[in-house]
Amino acid sequence: MAGMGDNPFKKCINPTCNLTYKINNNILVCKCGSFLDIIYQKNFSRELIQTFYQRRNHGGNIYNESGVWRFRELINFANLDTEDFEQCSKILVSLDGSEGRQSKPYKMKKVSEYSLIDNDFLLLQPEGYNPSGSFKDNGMSTAVTHAKMINMNKIICASTGNTSASAAMYAANENIKCEVFVPKGEIAPGKLGQAFQFGAQVIEIDGNFDDALAYSLKEAQELGAYTVNSINPFRIEGQKTILYRALEYLDWNPPDWIVYPGGALGNTSSCGKAIMELYDLGWIKKIPRLLVVNAEGANTFYELTNGLFGGKKLEWNIGRPDLSLIKEYYDQKDKKGIKPRTKATAIQIGKPANLIKALRSIDFTNGIVTQVSDKEMSDGMALVGLNGFDCEMASGAVPAGIRKLRKEEIIKKDDVVVGILTGKQKDPRLSIDYHLNQSNRFSKPPVAK
Numbered sequence: 001m002a003g004m005g006d007n008p009f010k011k012c013i014n015p016t017c018n019l020t021y022k023i024n025n026n027i028l029v030c031k032c033g034s035f036l037d038i039i040y041q042k043n044f045s046r047e048l049i050q051t052f053y054q055r056r057n058h059g060g061n062i063y064n065e066s067g068v069w070r071f072r073e074l075i076n077f078a079n080l081d082t083e084d085f086e087q088c089s090k091i092l093v094s095l096d097g098s099e100g101r102q103s104k105p106y107k108m109k110k111v112s113e114y115s116l117i118d119n120d121f122l123l124l125q126p127e128g129y130n131p132s133g134s135f136k137d138n139g140m141s142t143a144v145t146h147a148k149m150i151n152m153n154k155i156i157c158a159s160t161g162n163t164s165a166s167a168a169m170y171a172a173n174e175n176i177k178c179e180v181f182v183p184k185g186e187i188a189p190g191k192l193g194q195a196f197q198f199g200a201q202v203i204e205i206d207g208n209f210d211d212a213l214a215y216s217l218k219e220a221q222e223l224g225a226y227t228v229n230s231i232n233p234f235r236i237e238g239q240k241t242i243l244y245r246a247l248e249y250l251d252w253n254p255p256d257w258i259v260y261p262g263g264a265l266g267n268t269s270s271c272g273k274a275i276m277e278l279y280d281l282g283w284i285k286k287i288p289r290l291l292v293v294n295a296e297g298a299n300t301f302y303e304l305t306n307g308l309f310g311g312k313k314l315e316w317n318i319g320r321p322d323l324s325l326i327k328e329y330y331d332q333k334d335k336k337g338i339k340p341r342t343k344a345t346a347i348q349i350g351k352p353a354n355l356i357k358a359l360r361s362i363d364f365t366n367g368i369v370t371q372v373s374d375k376e377m378s379d380g381m382a383l384v385g386l387n388g389f390d391c392e393m394a395s396g397a398v399p400a401g402i403r404k405l406r407k408e409e410i411i412k413k414d415d416v417v418v419g420i421l422t423g424k425q426k427d428p429r430l431s432i433d434y435h436l437n438q439s440n441r442f443s444k445p446p447v448a449k
């Protein structure tokens, strides 16, 4: 069998030339102007096919390959009591095992410098590496599993873009109907494009996300359709695996902090629940602290939990949070006509649906809620890019929030921090505009020649 060591070489594709070159130089085109081929030993043994297959090593089972379903015992609401592939495939919804498969923590040197944390202590997990390009696939695979379990043939959601992209993708793959309510003109073109591409019925609302959610919940009730927004507890179950993958990477030793951007607060709720459960099981002895980062222009959770409205801090309070404080807050915003405003449209949410569950998470983990500006989020987004990773502006809130808490010395120098980069860039205009603008801290404007 030809080994790896048998010298490959470069060879001109022009039969009348036939010149060959060594591999180790930067000659990329032949002297004669023709292109070059790379030539290997030809007598590879066919047994290599087995080797390739073994390297993939998932036993042909997409549920073992899936970054969600390989943790299926911990999210077993379907009460599956089998490892049999055929049986599993009758129940579990998966896009060929791809949800969560590639997302795990990475070190990013430039982000850690910016975040004022030692490179070994900061781990960032790009959930943009999901089939529809955001963390939403983690929870959508479980929510659609439940929809199928109870024979629903139409799913429905409101969305700032990524929920609809994910819902539409799974619906298309499972051959069920999908309706998505989106705030007109307020979602990234890449996200809207996916909803159309995957064949969802798009319904544009002349209002913001909070209005779209109200419409979609009403419509779901009228049509008997299945809601896949994060008010759905089965979404929350699937999203627990985001934490599992991070913990697995750390040999199940919890970090000191876990950081998420805060929108509708599904992730905050889900991560808190996952931590509570693992702690109850005795799998973890330490409770990591949650840091939730709001955008300044959509900072309901920040204001309420930090006592910036009505002088009272909103707290879980053993399951009896001050609901009247929340109502007064919303009433006042409505009366003054104050709408959430941020370029990070994924977290442009004024009335986070999971507020109460999120309070429970903050309470259990001794968590903190902070806020960052659009400018800080764009810097965070740009830096992730400068490490060769991709994320959208809402995810940029994560490095920005970590940096802020480091400066406040709340996150300590040798704390281990895991940050979740929630989705990939689907609004390329934001990256282009960032770099076109010389005054941005990390911009690299184009050069004309």
Ligand SMILES: *Cc1c(COP(=O)(O)O)cnc(C)c1O
Pocket (backbone or CB within 6 Å): 134, 135, 136, 162, 163, 230, 261, 262, 263, 264, 265, 266, 267, 268, 346, 347, 392, 394, 395, 422, 423, 424
């Ligand atoms: C949905 C979304 C968020 C907000 O997450 P919540 O769980 O609603 O707080 C943040 N970033 C991206 C990229 C999203 O798609």
